[in-house]
Amino acid sequence: MAHAATAGRVPERGLDVYTQKVGMWVFLCSEVMFFAGLIGSYVVLRFGAADTWAEPGDVLNVPVTAFNTFLLICSSVTMVKAFAAAQEGDQRGIKLYLLLTTLLGATFLGVQVYEYIELVLHKSWQGSHGFTPAAGLYGATFFTMTGFHGFHVLLGVICLAWATIRAWRGHWGADNTHGIEVLGLYWHFVDLVWIILFTIVYLI
Amino acid sequence: MSEAGGHAASAADDHAHEHPKYMLIWLYLAILTILEVLVAFLAIPKWMIVVSLLIMAVWKALLVALYYMHLKFEPNRLRLVALAPLPAVAIMIIAIMMEYV
Amino acid sequence: MDWALPPNYSTFGVVIDQLFWIILVITGIAFLLVEGGIVWFCIKYRGREGARAHYTHGSNRLEIIWTVIPAIIIAVLGAYSALVWDDIKGSSNRPADALEFLVVGKQFEWNITYPGVDETLGTADDFTVRNQFHFPVNEDITILLESEDVIHSFFIPELRVKQDAVPGMTIPVWFDATQTGNFEIACAELCGLGHYYMMASVTVHSAADFDAWQASQAPAAAQ
Amino acid sequence: MATIVAEATGQAILHEEHEQSFLRKYIFSTDHKVIAIQFLIYTLFFLMIGGLLAMLMRYQIAWPARGELPLGGIFPESMVASGYILPEFYNALVTMHGSVMVFLAIMPMLVGVWANYLIPLQLGTHDMAFPRLNMLSFWAMVPAGILTLASFFVVGGAAGAGWTLYAPLSARPDLTGVGLGQILWLAALVFIGLSSILGSVNYITTTINMRAPGMTWMRMPLTIWSLFITAILALLAMPVLSAAGIMLIFDQTIGTSFFLPEGGGQPLLWQHLFWFFGHPEVYILILPAMGFTSEILSVGSRKPVFGYKAMVLALVSIAFLGFIVWGHHMFQSGMNPMLGLTFTVSTLFIAVPSAIKTFNWMGTMWRGNLQLHSAMLFAIGFVAMFAIGGLSGVFMASTPVDIYIHDTYFIVAHIHYVLFGGSLFALFGAIYFWYPKMFGRMMNETMGKIHFWLTFVFFNLVFFPMHGVGMVGMMRRIYDSTGYAHLQGIEDTNAIITWAAFGLFASGFLFAFNFFWSLKKGRKAEANPWNATTLEWQTPSPPKHGNWEEIPVVYHGPHEYSHPDVEDKDWLAQNERPDVVSPAAGSH
């Protein structure tokens, strides 16, 4: 059994994927727990005080957010397209799709900021003017969950912008796809969280 | 301990699979999103809305995880890592919810 | 320097103390076994010139033994604890016709509302007394525990009663004192800078004395 | 392909060594060994701070009516007035002693120091998987420490709601007089969470994917197993605390009411979230200590670890059970009594793997050839003290008994037997044991032995009587116990505890002196002073940047001592080629 190892000094069998990908998945596990903490609290608080929640659409703007959800889904597909382009060494594709993903992510953030401003300034909720984090548990959980998701999107957009700049410098290619794949994992995870959040916060 | 051998070959190569049908998944997701919004405003009992929305949300999440995050094409060991936190999540939420039983 | 449980005055205290001593005996034996073994090994197997240790990777039989034996002890202990716990706190075992009091903790006082002569809370003859808890002996007592501000913990050592008072919740606690006496309610959960000072007196009366005391408080209640 | 990268990195690291500036080499270093030493200095400092807070606290408990606090004049009037420690300052002491010890001393010392130092060395790799993240995980601790220290000096003083931060006390400044101090501590906690998560990602990834050839799962030293399991616990538990902590900050600052009942929130939710983190945290604080102990006991007994597989299984099951027992901290909290039933059973069953481990440690010592040096003494001390801590845990796992002893000094005794008698004893042992590897010099043995015996005696004098004080019914976090009728007669015990605590604190300085004195004056250490088998001893002391000229190949299990087929010595290094030594020796 001491055979194969001696020659090439190959590390012991791990997860059969490269280290950065393992690292990102492990990190995503902790992100799952972070959002589970927020979502779990939301579920429990809502069960305890169901009557302090509004019907879907009464306060929150569902059409705008549905459009925003669509944007994030689109950004996911452009992200995988960027990865596919990298695998094939398609430089034009890498640049195009990374740029598109960055722009879609930034637009998502812009729409979210617009949504927040509208809510804080122009919505009224339970007698008080403005729907703010201080507006009952509804406002508190809404802003905390979507806010932290938005924060994750922001981090993602910053990394994407950096990756896009590198794309223009010809950094990525068929021999260098790991960075795009790992960043993509993070980005899809953010999309995945939003899919859950959109459903439980806006629609239920 | 016999795992030591023969693993060099198993190192997953990025080209090991064809590109999944990314655009098709995208279409799926978009349609499900529209369906979700429609269902949310249907005049049916609330619990039915909640259940169907949750099913669609999990479905969408699975699509993203399996195809966009490539879990469908990853080695089982990596899938195990991805699933690891889910029992903890379930235990946490179920136990806290028991306060209302 | 008297390290002992305070004398017990309640029905539940009997089982709790019993369980305490049972666990003390079991853990005491385990304690002697482990610590004795360690000391013995340290002396017997201390390093000597030229000595060589016995090469072994373990013994599956031993592993099974010291997995199964503790597991059995623990399972029995767990089952018994669960039964007693359910007896003491299970909501199905709440006495039906107990005398009820409302106890509200606040920084840093216990306010006890008495049901008055009609023995029901929420009626006009209720009255509230600060930091004094009087109740009759040999009768099921249920207190409804509330808090105004932060989490407090209602603790009467001699009655083996402890329950956190949580703002926003009303938690029923029941007990039955077996002897008359004077004790104190302590707060057992850090509740702020006056935590240590949050004590109230407890007086367990005979039934007649309790009625008399309640009557003496009636003028105050009339206001 | 990954291997080639790893090898290339290794070469690059080896090259780099000569070109690094002081700043890159010692301050913003990405070398796991330097980061470990940074963590060590950091945590030793906070260990002292935490101890100092405890001394002030003990003074107040022993002599609540005396006042006359020595050097009381150096404290501002808002902490100590007329020589009396004020109750609000006492609460801050209680809170920050617990917080500092758990989050800034013990936890980073167990994980930050030893996971960093040992994982690459014992696994046989050049460095962590992500060296720069590793550096970040240390530097995230720095603002945490600064915020913590600063919180004592802001208006209202440091956090005073207990290390468990139970809301609403921790959420409403008007109820404690503490506003900013609480927020600063919560912010520190978020940094600690970040550091811990980054660290865990590194430890897990490195352990999974970067083991030296031949280092199969069942050949990993128990240290690595325990640190790996610990990292998983931290990875899954810390984010929940971060989420809860952030919600608490929002309650304090922007008017939300997650945990405030007057806004519809739920105080019990905080406790559930906190203890969902908190119980795994308890195992984060003990599992690595168990690993060090197994390692040191095996080396010191010159025997393989008794029941290696059972030890690994016990570790894994403790970790798993750790996620389903948090409710036992909340038996008297108003939680649904039905949940109490479930948690009682799961909690009691944690006793089983703990018992397995204790018996296996004893099995390791049995028929050994015990080398009773300082490290070994501390490891044996760990087993003895952990046994007491574990046994006293049975009392509180039994819910009916917990009704009485919950929130009394019995709990304080229990937690310190596990955390001090357990974790800290093992940590002292680990420092004596790996010091030669870290700094290339041995620590002074005589001082080490004196340190052990002083610590052992004073520790037991401090914490054993607390069981008795708890039985009498003394509540935790009580500023002055003399006003209670049922607590009359324990003043002498409390005074003895306090004197012993002073002794315990003082003996810590002997250790500190030994630590720094040995840096310069200690005997030069050879590569493998303990004749140990694991990989870190098969490279020079201290190892160079990059650890190995060439990645070692592993042929044996981690603890091959006194193997009958090896005759000239009583140990067989993991990377010794079986054909060189003896054909039969490689079988396990």
Add this chain to the structure above:
Amino acid sequence: MRSHFWNRSAALLAVAAMAACGGGDGGSSEAADDAGEATPAAAAVDPSTVGTISGMANFGGMVPTMEAIDMSAEAECAAGYGADGPMAQSVLVSEGGLANVFVYLSEGVSGAPAASGAATLDQVNCRYTPHVLGVQSGQDIEISNSDNLLHNINATPTENRGFNISQPRAGITSTQRFQVAEVMVPVRCDVHGWMQAYIGVVDHPYFAVTGADGSYSIANVPAGDYTLTAWHEEFGTQTANVTVTAGEMAVATFDYNAEMMGAEVPMGDALVLEHGTNRIRVERTQ
């Protein structure tokens, strides 16, 4: 109810700012310096330009009976009272005069000498002495404990930074300050639910609290036209216009009667006294 979010944020910022500017100003060492600086200003009053305002707070009709306070749990405090035991202090009338009315110039003051000296708030037999205290903004308030037991002093202003400190034994003192004018700052002891004091903070030294006989006097008021406001914890506020002439005494009288009970009382956080329990419940307002 939760809309005080922005207020709290602002308060937080303020606290942060104070902390940033060297904070921790609870210490008494600075107090002496402040007093030293303030003295010359106070001494500079020219008698030829100032007058005095004085008068009475009269109480007519039936005097409401005060409730007995149950101090039985604090024997040390209860011993300090006569056979009748301690009574609540919210309406104290003696020979037609109403005590504890805080009278201050609310309009017309332009410029004022800096605060000088220290006001004192003592805790005697589980009561605040005085029950109503006036201070100038920035003035030291020396809080002391004459009871050998735990009191905490929890001040809950809305404009100023509040504090919540404790004094576990007799002889412990603490110096606090309020920087902004605020009438009134409620002060309570959480250990003893009946203990309540009010501190009126104004920007100038022209204030007084009526004594047991209902009389008050404000000296050294610069000549001019003023509005005088009288505050009482049960009867709310009343105002009167006064003209002060140099070297003379202006008179302003306030009349109270039992019907005015329950008037709106301006206060930081509203305190609701639960009759019958001696408990004070803080209603978080705005």
